[in-house]
Amino acid sequence: MEISITINGKAVSADVEPRTLLVQFIRETAGLTGTNIGCDTSSCGACSIHLDGEAVKSCTILAAQADGGSVTTIEGLASADGTLHPMQQAFMENHGLQCGYCTPGMVMAATSLLNDIPNPSEEDVRIGLEGNLCRCTGYHNIVQAVLACANK
Amino acid sequence: MTMTHETTGVLGTRMLRKEDPALLTGEARFTADLAIPGALHLAVIRSPYARARIVSVDTSAARAHAGVRAAYSGADLADLWAGPMPCAWPVTADMKNPAHLPLAVSQANYVGDGVACVIAETAEAARDAAELVDVVYEPLEAVIDLEDAVSDRVVIHDEIGTNKSYTWDLKVEEQEGDVDAAFAAATYTVKERYIQQRLIPAAMEPRAIVAVPQPFGGDMTLYSATQIPHILKVMVALTLGIPEHQMRVIAPSVGGGFGSKLNVYAEELLCVALARKHNLPVRWTETRSEGCQATIHGRGQIQDIELAADANGRLTAVRVRLIGDMGAYLQLVTPGVPLLGAFLYAGVYELPKAYDFSCTSVFTNMTPTDAYRGAGRPEATYAIERAMDSLAATIGIDPLELRRRNFIPTDKYPYEAFTGLVYDSGNHDGAATLAAELVGYDAIRAQQKTQNVDGAKRRLGIGVSTYFEMCGLAPSRVLASLNYGAGGWEAATVRVLPTNKIQVVTGASPHGQGHETAWSMIVADKLGVAPEDVDVLHSDTAISPLGLDTYGSRSLAVGGVAIAMACDKVIDKAREIAAHQLEANPDDLEFAGGAFTVAGSPDRSMPLAAIAFEAFTAHNLPDGLEPNLEAHTTYDPPNFSWPFGTHMCVVEVDVETGEIEVLKYVAVDDCGNQVNPLIVDGQVHGGIIQGLAQALFEEAVFDSDGNLRTSTLADYLVPAASDVPSIVTGHTVTPSPTNQLGVKGVGEAGTIASTPAVINAVVDALSGLGVRNMPMPASPNTVWSVINAAQGGSQ
Numbered sequence: 018m019e020i021s022i023t024i025n026g027k028a029v030s031a032d033v034e035p036r037t038l039l040v041q042f043i044r045e046t047a048g049l050t051g052t053n054i055g056c057d058t059s060s061c062g063a064c065s066i067h068l069d070g071e072a073v074k075s076c077t078i079l080a081a082q083a084d085g086g087s088v089t090t091i092e093g094l095a096s097a098d099g100t101l102h103p104m105q106q107a108f109m110e111n112h113g114l115q116c117g118y119c120t121p122g123m124v125m126a127a128t129s130l131l132n133d134i135p136n137p138s139e140e141d142v143r144i145g146l147e148g149n150l151c152r153c154t155g156y157h158n159i160v161q162a163v164l165a166c167a168n169k
Numbered sequence: 170m171t172m173t174h175e176t177t178g179v180l181g182t183r184m185l186r187k188e189d190p191a192l193l194t195g196e197a198r199f200t201a202d203l204a205i206p207g208a209l210h211l212a213v214i215r216s217p218y219a220r221a222r223i224v225s226v227d228t229s230a231a232r233a234h235a236g237v238r239a240a241y242s243g244a245d246l247a248d249l250w251a252g253p254m255p256c257a258w259p260v261t262a263d264m265k266n267p268a269h270l271p272l273a274v275s276q277a278n279y280v281g282d283g284v285a286c287v288i289a290e291t292a293e294a295a296r297d298a299a300e301l302v303d304v305v306y307e308p309l310e311a312v313i314d315l316e317d318a319v320s321d322r323v324v325i326h327d328e329i330g331t332n333k334s335y336t337w338d339l340k341v342e343e344q345e346g347d348v349d350a351a352f353a354a355a356t357y358t359v360k361e362r363y364i365q366q367r368l369i370p371a372a373m374e375p376r377a378i379v380a381v382p383q384p385f386g387g388d389m390t391l392y393s394a395t396q397i398p399h400i401l402k403v404m405v406a407l408t409l410g411i412p413e414h415q416m417r418v419i420a421p422s423v424g425g426g427f428g429s430k431l432n433v434y435a436e437e438l439l440c441v442a443l444a445r446k447h448n449l450p451v452r453w454t455e456t457r458s459e460g461c462q463a464t465i466h467g468r469g470q471i472q473d474i475e476l477a478a479d480a481n482g483r484l485t486a487v488r489v490r491l492i493g494d495m496g497a498y499l500q501l502v503t504p505g506v507p508l509l510g511a512f513l514y515a516g517v518y519e520l521p522k523a524y525d526f527s528c529t530s531v532f533t534n535m536t537p538t539d540a541y542r543g544a545g546r547p548e549a550t551y552a553i554e555r556a557m558d559s560l561a562a563t564i565g566i567d568p569l570e571l572r573r574r575n576f577i578p579t580d581k582y583p584y585e586a587f588t589g590l591v592y593d594s595g596n597h598d599g600a601a602t603l604a605a606e607l608v609g610y611d612a613i614r615a616q617q618k619t620q621n622v623d624g625a626k627r628r629l630g631i632g633v634s635t636y637f638e639m640c641g642l643a644p645s646r647v648l649a650s651l652n653y654g655a656g657g658w659e660a661a662t663v664r665v666l667p668t669n670k671i672q673v674v675t676g677a678s679p680h681g682q683g684h685e686t687a688w689s690m691i692v693a694d695k696l697g698v699a700p701e702d703v704d705v706l707h708s709d710t711a712i713s714p715l716g717l718d719t720y721g722s723r724s725l726a727v728g729g730v731a732i733a734m735a736c737d738k739v740i741d742k743a744r745e746i747a748a749h750q751l752e753a754n755p756d757d758l759e760f761a762g763g764a765f766t767v768a769g770s771p772d773r774s775m776p777l778a779a780i781a782f783e784a785f786t787a788h789n790l791p792d793g794l795e796p797n798l799e800a801h802t803t804y805d806p807p808n809f810s811w812p813f814g815t816h817m818c819v820v821e822v823d824v825e826t827g828e829i830e831v832l833k834y835v836a837v838d839d840c841g842n843q844v845n846p847l848i849v850d851g852q853v854h855g856g857i858i859q860g861l862a863q864a865l866f867e868e869a870v871f872d873s874d875g876n877l878r879t880s881t882l883a884d885y886l887v888p889a890a891s892d893v894p895s896i897v898t899g900h901t902v903t904p905s906p907t908n909q910l911g912v913k914g915v916g917e918a919g920t921i922a923s924t925p926a927v928i929n930a931v932v933d934a935l936s937g938l939g940v941r942n943m944p945m946p947a948s949p950n951t952v953w954s955v956i957n958a959a960q961g962g963s964q
């Protein structure tokens with residue numbers, strides 16, 4: 018079936034199988050490999066993106082369901098001039114990433130979290146990110162990064 | 170609260186990581202991100218039985234499926250292997266190692282063991298066709314329980330006639346019979362059994378592989394999400410009979426490893442072998458469920474530990490009996506894991522030569538185990554630190570006080586331990602004192618008296634653990650004495666380009682550790698350049714041909730030191746050029762701030778930038794000196810490095826629900842001088858949560874038929890941010906005297922220290938209810954049942 022999704026401001030159209038997941042569309046059709054896959058049970062959040070402004074796990078929805086929608090991936094977060102998004106900057110300054118595999122999903126989830134709760138407590142952040150797993154950082158610095166970004 | 174050492178310039182600062190912008194923007198490429206036109210996709214058909222004879226494999230329907238290029242049984246491919254899958258650590262001369270092929274031919278030995286494969290034009294076609302492969306199995310009885318395995322009631326691998334792979338002993342006595350005598354004479358003894366449950370490493374990036382052949386050039390490039398591109402290159406070459414010089418391995422960005430990518434896997438060999446056979450690239454990306462079954466597991470030991478102590482609580486002897494769970498086959502370093510712990514069952518304590526360790530390792534019908542963050546050392550530390558609490562309870566003294574009585578005193582360093590190993594430097598009392606201060610130890614003990622009264626619903630506990638990391642693997646000769654199949658050196662090249670930009674080539678292979686940043690800082694400090702002017706090249710055997718990769722917290726203490734040494738060689742050569750140009754005696758030149766200056770004549774000086782250009786043009790070099798400014802070093806450390814520290818954990822346990830809340834976690838780690846404290850703290854945080862996860866959440870659960878019940882991230886409880894506490898870090902700094910940077914490792918410290926700290930806290934909270942032990946993971950259910958049992962089942 019023919020679908021079209023706006024990804025990072027650019028329309029991407031393709032003929033996809035009905036079973037194609039949004040994450041596959043992003044990675045394979047649009048060629049944007051910053052969005053990662055870490056599981057097959059919607060558990061890890063490595064694939065988190067924004068769909069119409071809300072953070073979603075892109076492995077949990079079919080590409081067809083996002084037809085006509087607007088997606089932002091990690092590649093669309095920094096400004097065109099290369100300036101990092103404040104959340105990306107906060108992750109860097111607080112050493113909120115090590116291997117970086119969970120990071121795109123974590124950053125997308127965290128920006129969405131601040132949209133919903135602009136001044137979160139530590140507990141808000143921990144609960145807000147519970148759908149995103151990180152094996153490297155122990156979360157301490159991720160939480161610090163999100164709090165620092167909120168306080169900017 | 171951090172005590173830091175004096176440094177000049179960038180070394181020791183919290184410099185932000187160079188790696189981050191690429192990783193934060195999606196620019197970094199992991200293996201599965203690589204676009205390789207024309208690549209075929211591999212799918213592996215895996216045994217659904219823990220032990221079964223393979224009666225027949227029919228691949229005809231799969232081969233007929235659209236897009237499928239080929240389908241093979243294990244027997245079809247048996248000729249492709251020049252040798253079985255490698256195990257590089259034959260710990261004893263008579264170790265049993267059943268042949269392990271990338272695809273099983275006659276018998277599958279765990280759920281997930283590969284028995285057939287398909288290659289197809291798309292991943293979907295490969296997966297769909299895999300479903301069509303018809304394998305007829307004759308299920309056989311599986312061995313899951315370790316003691317059952319020891320009994321040989323059912324022998325898994327007929328050809329070796331036993332389930333016991335090896336027994337490895339380490340008995341240290343001044344005189345024969347010392348251990349028995351010490352136990353007979355002891356005022357106090359304790360005897361405990363601890364179970365190290367199996368764990369799934371669960372690096373967030375699943376394994377991924379692309380093998381790209383050059384049919385006419387003869388070369389083969391293997392991209393793999395691996396920690397060990399260098400070792401993998403040698404092993405793939407040997408296993409497949411590929412000339413090593415035609416084999417290239419590249420580890421692109423790698424999303425965590427924790428030991429799970431320290432291996433040579435069946436799928437790596439399959440991709441390379443099939444890429445050669447078909448003259449086309451072949452790729453494979455593991456699904457998480459596949460990974461849970463077919464990527465190595467960690468831990469898996471039964472530990473029996475006995476301590477003997479005198480009237481003051483000072484240790485007089487330690488006896489350890491282990492049963493190690495190897496899983497179905499020996500992977501790369503599977504048998505060596507218990508040995509890495511064998512030297513640490515007396516922890517950071519003084520012990521006379523009265524030590525009796527024996528490990529019997531057995532095959533079971535479960536996923537092979539291998540090194541998982543800490544590898545043997547978390548197990549050992551858990552056992553001694555839990556047993557020390559048990560001893561303290563037996564004596565009736567505070568666990569921290571018992572530890573202080575037994576600490577190796579700081580003034581005895583360097584300390585020759587009972588095993589003959591020499592511990593480089595330590596200050597256990599200093600670390601314990603700082604940790605006690607940060608956690609408020611005395612106040613918590615006081616609060617317990619008022620809070621943990623009869624009928625209290627929430628009981629307060631504090632757990633202490635102290636540790637050695639024994640890392641920086643390692644002096645090659647020591648590894649040789651343990652029968653390890655390789656050395657422990659690391660290679661480095663430092664190259665000053667004509668424009669005074671620096672290339673560093675390292676044999677370390679980072680996957681989250683921040684080596685690009687840390688190595689740049691070392692070079693910047695040494696050569697007086699800006700860290701931004703240093704580029705670190707790694708993880709490609711064509712670019713860094715020599716190396717022994719990243720595991721065992723070895724990268725800084727071995728690879729980082731190698732870089733500092735290569736810088737010294739660069740400086741030595743630059744000195745000759747500067748002396749020649751300045752017409753001075755080389756010995757009169759001082760090198761500081763990136764320039765050579767004639768002592769006493771500040772106006773006679775030459776910056777490294779000018780020397781680099783002179784070295785490049787070679788117009789005016791001293792006679793006999795080779796052009797270019799580049800140096801290579803291979804460093805074999807004289808000793809392990811011995812980081813140490815004290816962790817303390819405070820918990821509240823709800824005795825009605827069994828729920829545990831971690832109120833505070835304090836870590837004081839001493840890893841010698843710190844190159845970058847930001848990175849050190851990150852390593853500590855991550856390690857602590859992984860160890861805490863073993864204590865409270867994680868277990869690879871197999872049923873009695875050998876089915877893995879936790880084969881997804883929905884069932885296997887990798888903790889989320891909401892499950893874990895913040896961490897207070899403190900550091901003492903006791904430089905290592907064995908290397909010029911004074912550094913030690915830090916990658917595994919958190920994992921080693923935290924598991925016993927957490928369980929000690931839980932047991933401490935419940936000690937008033939008669940609880941002496943706590944199985945892991947201490948889930949609410951488990952905690953509740955333990956309390957109930959301790960109360961005589963009456964609660």
Ligand code: FES
Binds near residue numbers: 053057058059074076
């Ligand atoms: S890939 Fe794990 S939640 Fe989407």
Ligand code: FES
Binds near residue numbers: 116150
């Ligand atoms: S940084 Fe490695 S998984 Fe989060």
